[in-house]
Amino acid sequence: MEIKVVHQILEWNEDVSDKIKSDLTKKNVCLINLMGSPGAGKTSIITTIINNLSDKFNIGVIEGDIAGQIDAQKMKDLGVPVVQLNTDGACHIEAMSIDNILPEFDLDTLDVIFVENIGNLVCPAEFNIGEDMRIALLSIPEGDDKVEKYPLMFQTTDALVLNKYDMIEYFDFDEQRAIKNAKDINPKISIFKVSNKTTEGVLEFIKYLENKITEKIG
């Protein structure tokens, strides 16, 4: 029974996701869905992106959280338009929530919106939210077996960021294992080794993002 219900929700979700994609294409706005475990570093990497790309693009942010607005406040402090989406317990963001939120932004003035999804390697991967692109974060302290254990997340993402890469000397993390697993299930995946602390790998990742956003909005 449960499986059928999820299927119905997913079909409805896909319709709304397609509508968002069409709406945003008309407005020439790129939507990027950022996912990863709790504490993988999603907020930090959005901060890094804003600091590196806000002179090139007008950026907005949707902060998804079960509760609270800790991260939205951080984005507000950076001076970007931000909307906090509280899911009130739900473990992922659905397309309908994004569709409801978009009118809060002045889309005519924006080039790209980043969505920080709920910290969760499972459910967010199942729900398209009208995004042009997915980024999955996997932080070094989480361990090198996560691609095998949570395959859908890494199978459906465009880019994998191995985050907190400066910590690799302190953890037993076999990066070749993680990279091989990711490429086995997702041959087109782009993989970046990034540290927000030391800025290692940041420029390469930012360049990739810049190209992807430019591809979409021209």
Added chain:
Amino acid sequence: MEIKVVHQILEWNEDVSDKIKSDLTKKNVCLINLMGSPGAGKTSIITTIINNLSDKFNIGVIEGDIAGQIDAQKMKDLGVPVVQLNTDGACHIEAMSIDNILPEFDLDTLDVIFVENIGNLVCPAEFNIGEDMRIALLSIPEGDDKVEKYPLMFQTTDALVLNKYDMIEYFDFDEQRAIKNAKDINPKISIFKVSNKTTEGVLEFIKYLENKITEKIG
């Protein structure tokens, strides 16, 4: 609509959870539900528990994973009875799955079963699985804001293990913030600072567990 469906599943789940609790009380077996983010260190701490308590209790393990059996193999190598529960995409374990799995164990010979739940700070907290006790892991690299962001997990747990505690000097983790937040929403919570690597705090946590298990099975 979605909320109603979840509600129905939760009610049904509660009935099965109560049945498991009653069945296991008759068999004098304690069930412990271990939860936390992907990579919080759930498998490592179960290994530590087995190494420290297998001379006192007969221990069994249920390994929950979306896919694969990496962790079950580790448990098998330790010589304990283990069953791998693959949820095939689902983000949490439900009581019905535990009820189906228990006949795989010889309950007359067991004192305690540890359930390693799916790596997820959200959904597992909503589903009782007939457990006598919940343990939530929060690893230092995940950050000190996780109690605020994922309150239900920390509100419903008996014990909070601040895991990978040896890493605290490398991360910007305000332990007083995390501890205060946990105690504010859950005044009876027991909190342990543990490192499986340096064994810091392990003995205190093991002693607590031993007492809790003994309380149940006498």
